[in-house]
Structure formats: C-alpha cells, structure tokens
Amino acid sequence: MDDQGCPRCKTTKYRNPSLKLMVNVCGHTLCENCVEMLFVRGSGNCVQCDTPLRKSNFRVQLFEDPTVDKEVEIRKKVLKIYNKRDFDFSSLREYNDYLEQVEDIGRGTDWGRPPETEVYNLTNNLDVENTKLKMEQYQREHRDLIQKNKATLTREQEELEELLLLEQQGNEQRRLDVLQDEQRQLQAKRKNKQALLDELEQSQLPATILLAQHKVRAAQLETQIEQQKQTVKPTNLFSTGIHMRQTVSLVAVPKVEDVLFHYKPLHVETYGPPVPELEQLSRVGYLNHVRAAMPQDTAGGYTSALACHRAIQDAFSGLFPLKG
Amino acid sequence: MFHNSSQRKYWIFKSEDEVAHMRRKANQKFRNKIQESGKSAVSDSMFLERHEEDVLFRHYERRLLDFCNAFKPAMPKSVVGTALMYFRRFYLNNSVMEHHPRTIMLTCAYLSCKVDEFNVSSTQFGGNLLHETPAGQERVLEQILEYELLLIQQLNFHLVVHNPYRPMEGLLIDLKTRYPTLENPESLRKSADDFLTQAAMTDAGLLFPPSQIALAAILNSALRASLSMESYLTECLGLKEDKDSISKMYDSMRRMKTLLKKYELPKADEVNIYKPRLERIHAQFASSSNKRKRGYEDDSHVAKEPRLVEEFFLNLLNLCFVPGMDG
Numbered sequence: 001m002d003d004q005g006c007p008r009c010k011t012t013k014y015r016n017p018s019l020k021l022m023v024n025v026c027g028h029t030l031c032e033n034c035v036e037m038l039f040v041r042g043s044g045n046c047v048q049c050d051t052p053l054r055k056s057n058f059r060v061q062l063f064e065d066p067t068v069d070k071e072v073e074i075r076k077k078v079l080k081i082y083n084k085r086d087f088d089f090s091s092l093r094e095y096n097d098y099l100e101q102v103e104d105i106g107r108g109t110d111w112g113r114p115p116e117t118e119v120y121n122l123t124n125n126l127d128v129e130n131t132k133l134k135m136e137q138y139q140r141e142h143r144d145l146i147q148k149n150k151a152t153l154t155r156e157q158e159e160l161e162e163l164l165l166l167e168q169q170g171n172e173q174r175r176l177d178v179l180q181d182e183q184r185q186l187q188a189k190r191k192n193k194q195a196l197l198d199e200l201e202q203s204q205l206p207a208t209i210l211l212a213q214h215k216v217r218a219a220q221l222e223t224q225i226e227q228q229k230q231t232v233k234p235t236n237l238f239s240t241g242i243h244m245r246q247t248v249s250l251v252a253v254p255k256v257e258d259v260l261f262h263y264k265p266l267h268v269e270t271y272g273p274p275v276p277e278l279e280q281l282s283r284v285g286y287l288n289h290v291r292a293a294m295p296q297d298t299a300g301g302y303t304s305a306l307a308c309h310r311a312i313q314d315a316f317s318g319l320f321p322l323k324g
Numbered sequence: 325m326f327h328n329s330s331q332r333k334y335w336i337f338k339s340e341d342e343v344a345h346m347r348r349k350a351n352q353k354f355r356n357k358i359q360e361s362g363k364s365a366v367s368d369s370m371f372l373e374r375h376e377e378d379v380l381f382r383h384y385e386r387r388l389l390d391f392c393n394a395f396k397p398a399m400p401k402s403v404v405g406t407a408l409m410y411f412r413r414f415y416l417n418n419s420v421m422e423h424h425p426r427t428i429m430l431t432c433a434y435l436s437c438k439v440d441e442f443n444v445s446s447t448q449f450g451g452n453l454l455h456e457t458p459a460g461q462e463r464v465l466e467q468i469l470e471y472e473l474l475l476i477q478q479l480n481f482h483l484v485v486h487n488p489y490r491p492m493e494g495l496l497i498d499l500k501t502r503y504p505t506l507e508n509p510e511s512l513r514k515s516a517d518d519f520l521t522q523a524a525m526t527d528a529g530l531l532f533p534p535s536q537i538a539l540a541a542i543l544n545s546a547l548r549a550s551l552s553m554e555s556y557l558t559e560c561l562g563l564k565e566d567k568d569s570i571s572k573m574y575d576s577m578r579r580m581k582t583l584l585k586k587y588e589l590p591k592a593d594e595v596n597i598y599k600p601r602l603e604r605i606h607a608q609f610a611s612s613s614n615k616r617k618r619g620y621e622d623d624s625h626v627a628k629e630p631r632l633v634e635e636f637f638l639n640l641l642n643l644c645f646v647p648g649m650d651g
Contacts, residue, residue, distance in 0.1 A: 268327070268328070269327060270325070270327045271327050271533075272327070272535065284501060284502075285501050286497060286498075286501045288500075288501070289496075289497045289500040289501060290497060308497060310490070310494075311490055311491075311493045311494035311497055312494045312497065312498060313325060313494070314325070314326065314486070314490040314491045314494050314534075314535065315490075315491040315492075315493075315494025315495045315497075315498060315535055315538065316494070316535065317325050317326040317327045317491075317533070317535055318326045318327050318332060318533030318534070318535050318536065319533070319535040319536060319539065320569050320573070321536075321569055321572035321573055321576060
C-alpha cells in the first residue's frame, strides 16, 4: 500500500502506517519525523538529489506516487498564470493549440518526466530556465487577461460554494425536523402512560375497563404516527430537476396488431408408414419378439421398448417411394 | 433418422446413369489435371478407362470386405457397411488413379470404426494388417492418418451412414407382430442377410433408402421360399389404395435385383493386367499428387520426404504384386 518506506529512516514507515509522507519540490518523499530531523540540524538539502530546500516547501503527500504530487504542484503553479478559458478563443482548434502549449511548458518544468538520467538532467536544467523565462514573459503580456480570468474563476467557485451551502442547510433542516417529530411522539406516549396511572389512582371504574380504554388510546396514537410518517411533504420537483406538472409531450405509441399465434404440433415427414408410439409397443405385442432387457440393462434406464421402437422407426423411415 | 439425414439429401441419386456420369467426370478430371500440368511422356493410353477402373474398384472393395471380416475383434455388420459406403462414395468423386485404393480402403475401415463407435485403438488396428512387419504396420498407420482428413473432406463431412441391417431387424419384428399369415419369418433371415451383403457390393446404397433395400431383401427371400407376402404391403403398410406407390416399390425392387445380378466378381487375370498400370500411373504422378495426399496445408512437423513415400509405396505394391495373394 505504501511505497517503500521513507528513504532516510527506512523502517519507520512499516512500523507506523499512520505516519504521513511529505513531498517537496524535487519530488522526493520524506516522512514527517525525518523532515523535522532534517531541519533541526539546520541543513536543508534533499537526501536523494541534494537540492536546497525550505521547510515550507514540504506538503503532505496526497498521492501514492510522489512524482504525481510533484506534477500536481507544478500544474497548479502554471495554471495560475495560464488560465484562459474555452470561451476566450474563437475556435476549438485555437483552444486545443493553447492547451498543448500549456502542456509543453509544464513538461519543460518537468512534470511527468521519466526518472532522471544524466541527459535528462542536463536538458531539465536548461528547460527549466527557458520555460521560466517564457512564463515570465507571458505573465507580463497577458497581465490583464490573467486578472480577469482569475476573477471569473473565483466567482464561479463562490457560486458553487453557495449551492453546496444551501444543500447542506436543507439537509440539516430535515434532520432537525425528523428529530423533533420523534421527540413529540415519545412525549405523547409518555403522557398517555402517565394518564393511565393517574386514572387508575383516581377513577371509580374497574381496572379492566381502564386498561381497555388505555389500549384503545394507544392504538389510536400509533395509527396517527403511522399516518404522519406516510404523508410525504409534497414537492414540486422531480429528482432530475424537472418541475412537476410540466407537460412532456409523448407521441402516442402506435398500437401493433398482429396475427394471433396458433400452436401447431410438429409434423415430421418420414416418407414411410406411421410408426406406433413407444408406449403402445407392448400393448400391440411388439415386445414379445424383442430380446428382453436384463437387470443390468434396466439399471441404466434401458427398456426393450427403446430398441424395438428404434428398429421399427428405421424400418419404416423412407420406405415409400417419393411421389412424382 | 434416415428421413432427415444427409444421406437422403446428398447421397441418394436418381438413377444408375447419374452415378455412372459422376464416375466418368472424376476420371476425366484426373486426366485433365495431369495433362494440364504438362508432364512429359503422357499418352492417353497410359490412363485407365472407366471399365478398367471399375474392375480395380471392385477388386479392392472385395479386399476391404475380407479385411473387415477377418478383423479381430469382430467388426459389427454396420461398421463393415459404413466402411464400404465410404469407399464407394469416395470413388464417386475421385479417380482410382489419383489416390491409391489400398490406403483409402484402410482409411475407410479406420474411420468407420471411429464413427460407428466401435472402439479400436490405432495399434490394434495396425495389428490386423497381417502381412506386414511391425515397422511396416507403423508406416501404414501413418499413411492412414494422413489420408483420414482427405477422406472426410471428400465425403463432404457427411459421416453418418444408414445401413439396411437395422431396418431389416425392424421389418422382421413387424412381420412377427402384425403379419400372422407368415408363419416363420425367422426362416427368411439368412437369405435376407446374404442379399444385404451382396447389395452392399453394388450401387444400391447410393440409389435406394436402406429401408427399401431391407424390404427388397425380405421379399426376395420370401419369393425364394415360395411364400407370398403381397398382402403385407397392402394391409400392414397401409398401401391398399395407393396402387402407384406399390408399383413404384416393386419397380425399385426389380432394379435392385438387376443390380445384384449384374455384379460380377473381378477376374484375376484382368486385375493382373490393370494393376501394374495403376502402379505405374501412381509412381509417375506420385510426386505431383504428394501434396494432395496430405489432405491439409503443409504442416512442417508432419512432413515426410516425398521420396520416402514413393519408396514405401513401391514396397507395398511389390507385396501386392505376388500373384495368388489377391483375393
């Protein structure tokens, strides 16, 4: 489930599965303990690639593969700058080209690159500088556009959040209502019981009648509760969002009338005289002329009628010449 | 059952002429094939004529029958009948010059054992080839296995053959049950059996349904024993009003009897003339037809050198050559 353990203390991961892994800018993992250890000593270099690090650069790892985390970080940074939307472009082709451009830039800063080799290291460094320059240039050019897009983005996010909030509130409300109902029911039951006790104390009537009355009242209460449960608050919205009483036009399905099916038993042309049924054979006397079935044969379900029937069938099949 | 079998649909022909025509076509096809391939020293006289092919066919058919009868363990009659039918059907569409009958006949017997569920292992089958050394038996078996697929293909994959033996039993049972006029139907059994064996050596199986052949056998033996069975047809088979059918059935029986009468055993001297010619044809055209013998595409792990096959063939034929060993 988890990678291979923290590269510094190696063992701690296995012993303590709840320990979290932190990822830094260069994409290498370190468990929480090791991060603290590293910065206590004051030296801030990554264990594997020796890049100088700051403690703030460590983020809690969300993904199993640290490279994915690294890519996610870079993507966030890049997209903060390159945040044009699809309606900013006049055609789909332009939008796609823009997206490709963004990806290339991302690749320049090394997201999703294969594991490092010497060559890639070199190109990586070159590219990083180049792309950083590119990014800064782009930022300067499209400063206004970036700002505007940021604004729209935040607005959308706010709207979404509002909707979510509304929904949550609705849920809460419903939950409270249900709780209140239950409470009321409990109270009613308790009152009923109390009333019975009081009556038993005070009234003159015999106990059995009182008990009977109490039972009746309890039953009535139950039915009341049941009914309340049944009455669903009428809504005016289907779950898919269609309003009720909204007429949806349905073309009447044409009625298909077909000929009624009549069963006709299967008739096989044997080109010969009719063969007696299997069950009739013994009655007519065929079985007298066939070797009787021995006990070993009957065990498997064989009867002499089977062999006799087969012989007769074969004898009669195709016996008559074809007409014409 | 026979009435919805492939035998009735594809392997029952209308007349003897149609059958003869198909054989002529097969002969012609082989001739054309050889002449088109442009082999040197091909003269028309080298090829076998139809009647010569017939003699050889009957000769090898008889040998197949003897082989099946001498088979250990004893082969049931239906297996023998199926093997003979396969042999006959194969040479309807192919010429004896193209595929040598000796291997085809053994392949027919082998396939028929499998299809009719008469379980014989291939070693047991090889053990029945009495005039071979064990090594020779192995090679014959390999040959059989190579030809098997070709045989099945030429049968158009119609492997179920309905023989007249069970219909004959059925008719006897019916006679005993519903026809008390005839006192002892069992007496008819022996000569009916002989009739059927003889009929298997003729084209009757290709022209008539097996139940009709069985009925003809029984009526024939009744006639021999001077017992009248007219009323059986009219009463029991319900053909009282159907004069047309009755006359047709009598007609078919007459045709069958003629077929049986026409059959003659192949004469030894004729066979001895035609056989060498057959061997020569095979020896000459063996290399060209070698691939065909495979019956399937070139499989490298089954491949045998053509030379080996030729040699083997000549050895086999030398054995058959010895006069007096021919049946």
